[in-house]
Amino acid sequence: MPAREFVESGPVGTELFDTASARRSAHVLPDFVKGVLDGVPMTRTSKFLDAYKPDPFAPAGATGGHVCPFHGEGLFSDEELLQLLEAALSRGLHAKLHATADATVRQALEAVAVMRERYGDGPVFHVAHPEFVHPDDVARFAELSVVADASPVLWLPNPMNSVIAQQVQDHYMERIWPLRDLHDAGTLVAAGSDWPVAMEVPNPWLSIETMVTRRSPDPVFPGSLAADQALDLDTAIRAHTVNAARAMGLAERTGRLSPGMSADFIVLDRNVFDVPVEHVHNTEVRQTWFAGRLVHTAAAD
Ligand SMILES: [Zn+2]
Numbered sequence: 001m002p003a004r005e006f007v008e009s010g011p012v013g014t015e016l017f018d019t020a021s022a023r024r025s026a027h028v029l030p031d032f033v034k035g036v037l038d039g040v041p042m043t044r045t046s047k048f049l050d051a052y053k054p055d056p057f058a059p060a061g062a063t064g065g066h067v068c069p070f071h072g073e074g075l076f077s078d079e080e081l082l083q084l085l086e087a088a089l090s091r092g093l094h095a096k097l098h099a100t101a102d103a104t105v106r107q108a109l110e111a112v113a114v115m116r117e118r119y120g121d122g123p124v125f126h127v128a129h130p131e132f133v134h135p136d137d138v139a140r141f142a143e144l145s146v147v148a149d150a151s152p153v154l155w156l157p158n159p160m161n162s163v164i165a166q167q168v169q170d171h172y173m174e175r176i177w178p179l180r181d182l183h184d185a186g187t188l189v190a191a192g193s194d195w196p197v198a199m200e201v202p203n204p205w206l207s208i209e210t211m212v213t214r215r216s217p218d219p220v221f222p223g224s225l226a227a228d229q230a231l232d233l234d235t236a237i238r239a240h241t242v243n244a245a246r247a248m249g250l251a252e253r254t255g256r257l258s259p260g261m262s263a264d265f266i267v268l269d270r271n272v273f274d275v276p277v278e279h280v281h282n283t284e285v286r287q288t289w290f291a292g293r294l295v296h297t298a299a300a301d
Helices: 013-017 078-089 102-119 135-143 159-167 170-174 179-184 204-213 233-240 242-247 277-282
Strands: 032-036 094-098 125-128 146-150 189-191 265-268 285-290 293-297
Touching: 013 078, 032 078, 078 094, 078 102, 102 125, 102 135, 102 146, 135 146, 135 179, 146 179, 159 170, 179 189, 189 204, 189 233, 189 242, 204 233, 204 277, 233 242
Parallel strands: 032 094, 094 125, 125 146, 146 189
Antiparallel strands: 265 285, 285 293
């Protein structure tokens, strides 16, 4: 539930939060609020600790955010963020915070630390799209039990990252999407689609493969992106299954095949552990089962 108007118009903030229980059903779980703390690095709307490079796309004579030093601007003051989290947690809700660059990631972590003092270990916090995390802040994710919501599929060479490399200091690109650092520090890394914002088709196989390869399957975009932040295949699959369930508070209901859990599973055309990892993005789903019911069957070949 958005804290402020974002993609669509409609009720937001406490007006919306107060309707959560009325909107709840078996499979609609309005448990989280979302605060968008900054924008995206391509357009210099993410907030960084180290200034952007001068804007290579700035029109002649441009000023303000197009020149250097410019760090980007956050969308919430520290006080506004605490007010949002208080509004959420006092209603029994949890919080997902969009923070794409290191300054807003730090702001989010500071706010979570305050809320842990007030509310203890119960509330769940996510930082969504943590593309850039200061090395000093990596360990704080686990210390504060903050989920790293790895969404969407942007940890590979692509046009977006080419533009980002022109806008942010080079050292940032060397550690972009620090999923390995976060995982090794004990952070719950949970994959999400960010659908429909960033992807037309929320295909998890591309996401799983590229968490491991940090390469694009498309030869038009060669090379790798911060390859030492790669995860192994087992960890990438966990990020898309059990970790995502845990992140949503559904660990006792789904995310694993185990007696008593919801029978949510898929039948694949291959064992992804038996094929070269570069083939994982071509994986096809033959059947989809949800809560023990067959809900999708692929067309016959
Ligand atoms: Zn977001």
